[in-house]
Amino acid sequence: MTRPVLLNPGPAGTSVAVQHSLLRGDMCHREPEFAELLEAIRGGLPRALEVAASHEAVLLTGSGTAAAESAVVSAVRAGRGIVVVNNGVYGDRLAGIARAHGIPVHEVLQDWTRPVHPDQVARALREHADADAVACVHHETTTGLLNPVAEIGALVRDTEACLVVDAISATGIERPSVAALHADIVCGTANKGLHGLPGMSFLLLSEKGRTRAAEAPVRTVYLNAARHLAAQRNGDVLFTPAVQICYALDEALREFTDRGGYPVRVAEYERRAALVRDGFDRLGLDILVAPAHRAASVTALALPDGLDYAPLHDALRAEGYVIYPGQGPLSDRTLRVATMGELELSTLAAFVDVLGRSLARLRPARRAGRNPSTRP
Numbered sequence: 138m139t140r141p142v143l144l145n146p147g148p149a150g151t152s153v154a155v156q157h158s159l160l161r162g163d164m165c166h167r168e169p170e171f172a173e174l175l176e177a178i179r180g181g182l183p184r185a186l187e188v189a190a191s192h193e194a195v196l197l198t199g200s201g202t203a204a205a206e207s208a209v210v211s212a213v214r215a216g217r218g219i220v221v222v223n224n225g226v227y228g229d230r231l232a233g234i235a236r237a238h239g240i241p242v243h244e245v246l247q248d249w250t251r252p253v254h255p256d257q258v259a260r261a262l263r264e265h266a267d268a269d270a271v272a273c274v275h276h277e278t279t280t281g282l283l284n285p286v287a288e289i290g291a292l293v294r295d296t297e298a299c300l301v302v303d304a305i306s307a308t309g310i311e312r313p314s315v316a317a318l319h320a321d322i323v324c325g326t327a328n329k330g331l332h333g334l335p336g337m338s339f340l341l342l343s344e345k346g347r348t349r350a351a352e353a354p355v356r357t358v359y360l361n362a363a364r365h366l367a368a369q370r371n372g373d374v375l376f377t378p379a380v381q382i383c384y385a386l387d388e389a390l391r392e393f394t395d396r397g398g399y400p401v402r403v404a405e406y407e408r409r410a411a412l413v414r415d416g417f418d419r420l421g422l423d424i425l426v427a428p429a430h431r432a433a434s435v436t437a438l439a440l441p442d443g444l445d446y447a448p449l450h451d452a453l454r455a456e457g458y459v460i461y462p463g464q465g466p467l468s469d470r471t472l473r474v475a476t477m478g479e480l481e482l483s484t485l486a487a488f489v490d491v492l493g494r495s496l497a498r499l500r501p502a503r504r505a506g507r508n509p510s511t512r513p
């Protein structure tokens with residue numbers, strides 16, 4: 138069976154070289170060769186994401202949520218609280234993580250299709266003197282929405298609070314770059330914009346972030362950022378890492394850099410977004426988020442009236458494309474198309490054609506009848 142084209146927001150499609158890197162061979166993580174690999178990745182991540190001068194990487198074995206959990210619990214000292222921007226599933230998850238660890242949460246709420254306003258965050262910081270950190274999602278993958286993280290960073294920078302940014306679906310592929318965010322603890326993952334495999338995630342810590350992580354109480358054994366950092370600085374790891382997934386991340390970082398790094402990849406993602414959105418427009422599909430706030434890597438669309446997600450998904454799956462449902466309260470009436478991972482523009486153009494034919498076939502008869510020529 139040929140593999141379908143993945144248009145889901147991670148795990149994203151990978152190159153043949155990344156897939157083959159899994160076969161580099163068995164390796165003990167307590168030997169010098171792993172220390173070398175660890176150092177290559179810990180150096181490579183901040184270089185690739187253009188924060189080598191300001192941030193230090195910590196590698197974690199686990200999906201992106203492991204990095205998010207490690208970041209939140211490491212950003213808040215004992216007896217203090219956290220301001221969390223919540224305008225989607227992932228902001229909501231950051232709040233849930235804090236609550237699960239008994240950290241008082243002050244939520245800044247916004248509609249799921251609209252960015253938070255930096256003034257809302259400034260107000261929350263004024264109102265909650267206990268706030269030791271602000272946590273915000275850069276790209277809310279729920280709706281393909283960008284939050285104004287750089288503006289939030291500019292106002293958090295002058296306070297005692299640390300800025301935690303869940304950039305898991307943004308690193309390497311969305312604007313602005315990590316360097317512009319003034320973030321103290323950035324969360325990322327191997328298998329979205331970096332085109333690695335699922336199983337490894339990471340933090341990028343500024344000096345303020347590193348100091349804070351050292352001051353925060355040990356709330357978890359597995360995800361304590363300060364302890365991971367101390368071990369990894371010595372070429373060591375606390376627990377058994379996903380060695381082969383590290384091979385893949387190493388290879389993916391090499392490709393990222395060889396192809397021209399962040400400026401080239403982000404421009405490529407913008408070309409992808411323009412291509413599919415032009416197609417969606419021609420097909421009469423409405424994008425949930427206003428143009429000024431759209432991420433490049435995910436487009437959330439309203440389902441046409443009278444059409445359910447499942448038959449559309451199944452029709453596209455039969456043609457070799459995996460799309461993704463909406464989440465939470467949006468799950469009934471939306472679909473998502475991610476243009477993440479190894480993808481050719483020609484593949485996306487072919488997808489738009491197939492989508493058009495599928496919609497013509499599936500839309501209620503009254504509508505499909507208007508366009509009989511596109512029926513197969």
Ligand SMILES: *Cc1c(COP(=O)(O)O)cnc(C)c1O
Pocket residue numbers: 146147200201202203205227274276277278303304305306326
């Ligand atoms: C994918 C994603 C995560 C983490 O999801 P995992 O399934 O744990 O990898 C967290 N935040 C955002 C914004 C994401 O897009």
